[in-house]
Amino acid sequence: MSHDVRTALKLAAEVDQPAFITVLADAPDGSDGPLGGMPFAVKDNIDVAGVPTTAACPDRTEPAARSAVAVDRLRAAGAVPIGKTNLDQFATGLVGTRSPYGACHCVASPEHVSGGSSSGSAVALGVVPFALGTDTAGSGRVPAAFNGLVGVKPTRGLVSTRGVLPACPSLDCVTTLTRTVTAARPVLEALTGPDPHDPYSRPMPTRLPHGVAARMRVVAVPNRPLDLDPSYAAAWASALDHLARIAHVVPVDVDPFLAAARLLYGSALVAERLAAFGDQLNGPGVDPTVRRIVSEGGRFTAGDVFTVQRELARLRSIAESTFVGADALLLPVTPGHPRLADVAADPIGTNARLGTFTNMVNLLDLCAVAVPAGDADGLPFGVQLIAPAFADGPLLDLAARWTGEAERPVAERGLLAVAGAHLTGQPANADLVRLGGTLHSRARTARGYRMYTVDGPFPRPGLVRGSGPGGIEVEVWDLPAAAVADLLPGIAPPLHLGPLALDDGTTVLGFVADTGCADPTREITAHGGWRAYLASS
Structure with a gap:
């Protein structure tokens, strides 16, 4: 004993x-x-x-x-x-x-x-x-x-x-x-x-x-x-x-x-x-x-x-x-x-x-x-x-x-931030799951981002960096390395993949839009995210 x-x-x-x-x-x-x-x-x-x-x-x-x-x-x-x-x-x-x-x-x-x-x-x-x-x-x-x-x-x-x-x-x-x-x-x-x-x-x-x-x-x-x-x-x-x-x-x-x-x-x-x-x-x-x-x-x-x-x-x-x-x-x-x-x-x-x-x-x-x-x-x-x-x-x-205790590290492959149709419950989310993606974290953008509705094959938003307030809802998905390449053919302009800054100071690859999308008549930044915009409309 x-x-x-x-x-x-x-x-x-x-x-x-x-x-x-x-x-x-x-x-x-x-x-x-x-x-x-x-x-x-x-x-x-x-x-x-x-x-x-x-x-x-x-x-x-x-x-x-x-x-x-x-x-x-x-x-x-x-x-x-x-x-x-x-x-x-x-x-x-x-x-x-x-x-x-x-x-x-x-x-x-x-x-x-x-x-x-x-x-x-x-x-x-x-x-x-x-x-x-x-x-x-x-x-x-x-x-x-x-x-x-x-x-x-x-x-x-x-x-x-x-x-x-x-x-x-x-x-x-x-x-x-x-x-x-x-x-x-x-x-x-x-x-x-x-x-x-x-x-x-x-x-x-x-x-x-x-x-x-x-x-x-x-x-x-x-x-x-x-x-x-x-x-x-x-x-x-x-x-x-x-x-x-x-x-x-x-x-x-x-x-x-x-x-x-x-x-x-x-x-x-x-x-x-x-x-x-x-x-x-x-x-x-x-x-x-x-x-x-x-x-x-x-x-x-x-x-x-x-x-x-x-x-x-x-x-x-x-x-x-x-x-x-x-x-x-x-x-x-x-x-x-x-x-x-x-x-x-x-x-x-x-x-x-x-x-x-x-x-x-x-x-x-x-x-x-x-x-x-x-x-x-x-x-x-x-x-x-x-x-x-x-x-x-x-x-x-x-x-x-x-x-205030230690957290276990989270194993990561490749991180991709999504803000619209690829969010959980939205129509394109199944593409991330099909490619082996898992939800890494829910997050917000850093300051400087605004959100606009953009044209395309289905309703979707575009994030444009400038002088916006930030804090817009995104999800960060963990994807196999080859999955991003599989996504590229389905990304219709004016959206593209580029660096996206998050509120915790990190930067990941994410869906962003060209600055030409910054049309004040289509701005939805005030809603704080795509889901909230859809709910309001």
């Missing part, structure tokens, strides 16, 4: 709040690997062989016959599980108080909740370098935000949930809590991989999905004030200022996201929890609030489920449009940080408000990373970066930029 593991076991037994349900006195030895000898904690809805998986319900006493796939993969990478952590019972909650083993509190305040349901896993970061949680509706991101940690919620299916006690099987995710993005990377890499015996498992594509940029430079934010507690509103304003220093910011309508979030517990979707563990709600150790919430699923019909699925599909389609012109979406993790007394006074209402910005991420098939963003009234404040499914790698790089 390594010195680090011995130290972690000693500290786990001395934690001054109920973070651990079980400490593994006979922790297994570690092995060589990228996580060699590293101790970690496991949320107690994830199986560890020989230990009961209580899910914070003392009625569950049968030891697990085998470990969850996630635990096995971490052990194969050399890590050592040292204990099972407390949680909102059956992973149903965002407060961390729905446990007969005791309520966890924020590490910075004994009066404030730790956040749930992975409450004990967050507190355990004072003992171990990383902990496993789960995140169906925000259960990894909320405690991360309340305790100043990084909470990674990967794309659904990337990490096997075999051996995880189901809460909502179609939405459940195994997540990580770490102190830094850098620490999260090797853990997520060890966890990720297809599992043929998990019906919800999905492999990571060998190439990024269409529309996902390898380098994220454009981040969407809400186009209106959010309903936040006063201290959170001030912290959110500071977070927006920080974002503007590391990315280009675009305002978007987040109402479809928030509407989807309300469906998780406010519709027939709650019936999935009843189907998953409703047979365990009658024991003496069941938390009454958990029983009340899950039992509500019994009042819905099969028709209700299909009705809400149609509504969710509608909202998903609208929400997806956000990621046509932006790489990621920034939101607070929660609207505020409640006290233990607030939860005791209104256990359901207080908990429900905490899911305002987190409930929808799995419903909409997105990935997310919660990152520290300063403080609010002296307590940790966190925000979350959200992106489409399988954008996990670039999103971690964006999270690293947020925290």
Whole structure:
């Protein structure tokens, strides 16, 4: 047993709040690997062989016959599980108080909740370098935000949930809590991989999905004030200022996201929890609030489920449009940080408000990373970066930029900036994809560019450099070396390929127009980009 593991076991037994349900006195030895000898904690809805998986319900006493796939993969990478952590019972909650083993509190305040349901896993970061949680509706991101940690919620299916006690099987995710993005990377890499015996498992594509940029430079934010507690509103304003220093910011309508979030517990979707563990709600150790919430699923019909699925599909389609012109979406993790007394006074209402910005991420098939963003009234404040499914790698790089950590280099072939018909979703974009192109980044032009409509075989714009304001929307595509030559015959005058300066100080090859195109009657610079012009006309 390594010195680090011995130290972690000693500290786990001395934690001054109920973070651990079980400490593994006979922790297994570690092995060589990228996580060699590293101790970690496991949320107690994830199986560890020989230990009961209580899910914070003392009625569950049968030891697990085998470990969850996630635990096995971490052990194969050399890590050592040292204990099972407390949680909102059956992973149903965002407060961390729905446990007969005791309520966890924020590490910075004994009066404030730790956040749930992975409450004990967050507190355990004072003992171990990383902990496993789960995140169906925000259960990894909320405690991360309340305790100043990084909470990674990967794309659904990337990490096997075999051996995880189901809460909502179609939405459940195994997540990580770490102190830094850098620490999260090797853990997520060890966890990720297809599992043929998990019906919800999905492999990571060998190439990024269409529309996902390898380098994220454009981040969407809400186009209106959010309903936040006063201290959170001030912290959110500071977070927006920080974002503007590391990315280009675009305002978007987040109402479809928030509407989807309300469906998780406010519709027939709650019936999935009843189907998953409703047979365990009658024991003496069941938390009454958990029983009340899950039992509500019994009042819905099969028709209700299909009705809400149609509504969710509608909202998903609208929400997806956000990621046509932006790489990621920034939101607070929660609207505020409640006290233990607030939860005791209104256990359901207080908990429900905490899911305002987190409930929808799995419903909409997105990935997310919660990152520290300063403080609010002296307590940790966190925000979350959200992106489409399988954008996990670039999103971690964006999270690293947020925290000031090193980003991984992006391999490049040849870069080409496009501003009109070759943009994602526009008619000529298929030519870039056919030639093996991938989206490198969304960007803006440097100052000095103006945009005009130009004649040609289809509607298209021309960028002319002169004395313009710049900041015009472009996409930078990564192409094989031979692809540019294949494009040339299809470029109709007055457009041609030439150097195009970007707002980050780099210059790439791009579609530009002759100065003779600078006709004031055809100028569309004020729209800020071709998509916005098309939308206006």
